[in-house]
Amino acid sequence: MIRIQRAGERYPGGDPAAGIETRHALSFGPHYDPDNLRFGALLACNEERLAPGAGFDEHPHSHTEIVTWVVEGELTHHDTAGHTTVVRPGDLQRLSSAGGVRHVERNDADVPLVFVQMWLAPLSPGGEPSYEVVRGLGEPYALPEGDARLRVHRPAAGGSVAVPAADFAYVHVVRGTVRLDDGTPGTGSGDELAAGDAARLTDAGDRTLVATADAEVLIWEMRDRRKALG
Incomplete structure (x- = not known):
């Protein structure tokens, strides 16, 4: 089976007044479609656009593998496990929220930020959060926690x-x-x-x-x- 989803068919989200525009590929928040809840291990594939100075304030995650690919600009990440990084185009960021972690995502640069964020269901819930950034990703990225690549x-x-x-x-x-x-x-x-x-x-x-x-x-x-x- 092959299913095509066009960009214009994504669910709108975010807070445009605050400089946040989001387009969801799968059911997310108020956008619920029982036939579009997940695909394999993939729970979300969100296109995010943040204006300079905009961002997501500290919020929690648990039992989710969060993989972020920056397209344009710079993403500033902080989390309660002690990580503070800036992620740029060509870099891949992974946050295993495991038993629970809180983080902040912001555009602290003076140019627009565009990134794709993908959530995957882990094979096993719980555990300790972990984090990594792969600079200049050139090889396939294995995500054993989500049994995915x-x-x-x-x-x-x-x-x-x-x-x-x-x-x-x-x-x-x-x-x-x-x-x-x-x-x-x-x-x-x-x-x-x-x-x-x-x-x-x-x-x-x-x-x-x-x-x-x-x-x-x-x-x-x-x-x-x-x-x-x-």
Whole structure:
């Protein structure tokens, strides 16, 4: 199965008057759709835009793996486990909230901040919070706590990227445009995806993304935990 979600189909959120604009891919807060609660381990995929000086005041999280990819600007992070960092484009931030942690996310720079934040359900609840930043991510990022792997690709126009033949694969287009082939060899046909669009693939087999313009794409590869338990 392949499900395409266009950027304009995301649920609006945030607080525009405070300089916070959010677009949710999955049910979030007041936006509840029983058919759109999660995808594999993925609980949320939020596009966030913070104006200079805007941010999220201290708030709690628990039993969630929070992965953040900065697109533009600088994200300032503080948490109650003692971490204070600035995350920039090309850096990946992971916060394992485990049994509970509180954090602050702000744009302390004088330019707009754009980032994608993804929440995943952990294999086991509880434990101690942990945190890391990977500077200039170039390799696939393994998230064993969520039984998932994130790949970041930047194909130039005409280049191609393989989509893993996983139980669940989630493709999010950060910038540019790509074409997701329809599985028919040699036809060059398929869905065109632009910035903010996403594709969810379930047991879809090997597929390919072809960049129709220089692009940046995030791809989550996830296992079906029910199969693992079986």
